Amino acid sequence: MLRVGIIGFGTIGKDVAQYIFENKAGNVALISILVRDLGRIESEYPKELFVDEPDQFFNQNLDIIVEGAGHHAVQLYAERALRSGSDFIVSSVGAFNDQTLMDTIMGAAAESGTKLIVPSAAVGGLDRIAAGAVGPLDEITLKTSKPPKAWMGTIVEQQVNLQELTEPVCVFEGNARESSRRFPESVNVSAALSLAGIGLDQTKVQVFVDPHINKNVHEIFASGKFGEIRLQIQNTPSPNNPKTGYIVAMSIAKVLKNLSTNLMIGL
Structure with a gap:
């Protein structure tokens, strides 16, 4: 079973978490959700899932980290996620209009043996x-x-x-x-x-x-x-x-399912 963390608990983060708990994202377990402010979180999920300290989040031996918090989150955390040994699923792909950022992140992935994963999200084909x-x-x-x-x-x-x-x-x-x-x-x-x-x-x-x-x-x-x-x-x-649309979180759930089960479709 793959250990999953989510950065952000907005529209995308909430939907991805829901698909995981509904067993629609394959053989994965949601371990942690990184948020800006614990005091603002209202959720039916266990409180211990949520952290607002990046050090605590990245020290949980996560196999995959899902970004659902915007360009700034990619800038802050993508390299760190990859260097921590986690694959990184990015929804805010537009952050890579910064070629220096892209080169840095790809360098981190190469050095760490991890993967930057771009889901189809809102687009197809x-x-x-x-x-x-x-x-x-x-x-x-x-x-x-x-x-x-x-x-x-x-x-x-x-x-x-x-x-x-x-x-x-x-x-x-x-x-x-x-x-x-x-x-x-x-x-x-x-x-x-x-x-x-x-x-x-x-x-x-x-x-x-x-x-x-x-x-x-x-x-x-x-x-x-x-x-x-x-x-x-x-x-x-x-x-x-x-x-954004419903399909973004659905697409991320499909990636998690591909990575955690024995049948891979659409790669």
């Missing part, structure tokens, strides 16, 4: 994209569209009036490195797609606010020696955090 990249790939484009409520509290509020929007508006067009930097909570999919394919600087991205939709929509096009792929994903937003 990463297995096909990664396979096609052997070929090589010629082009990857991503169009991300989300309803206005998903952009509240982000930089997009400075660009458009979300309350009065009546038609779709493109709020960004560029590459994946810049999109993941500009929208750290909302376009992590562009970074995941880039790591699977042709890189952050070559992956083209458009970002839309669309008042006519109620799901987070990602449209992918890739071409190369393998052929072409056109894929549209519609994710149901989490009611607690419309910037």
Whole structure:
């Protein structure tokens, strides 16, 4: 049985914990959850699961650590997790728009014999994209569209009036490195797609606010020696955090199941 720790107890952390306790994440045991402030935690789970001291968290012989707390958590803890002997599942993949950070983390993984694991999360087709990249790939484009409520509290509020929007508006067009930097909570999919394919600087991205939709929509096009792929994903937003969707935690649970059981699907 694999020993699992979670960093963060927001939308993703709570859902991953629930899937583990419901035995939907394979042969794993949830050992610890690292939070910022124990005094703010309200949960039906045992209190001893929660810690707010990183030293205590990382000294529990964890096999796998799941990050569900944003870019800053990746910057603070990814290297430490890998050097502690734990594999690291990252949901905030957009943090790797910082190439120095990426190089440091990959160096730590190589030196420690551990793995940095990027789940499909909100995007789909990463297995096909990664396979096609052997070929090589010629082009990857991503169009991300989300309803206005998903952009509240982000930089997009400075660009458009979300309350009065009546038609779709493109709020960004560029590459994946810049999109993941500009929208750290909302376009992590562009970074995941880039790591699977042709890189952050070559992956083209458009970002839309669309008042006519109620799901987070990602449209992918890739071409190369393998052929072409056109894929549209519609994710149901989490009611607690419309910037992300249910599928992110589900995807992490699937990774845990792959790593802890004898049947591996979709690698």
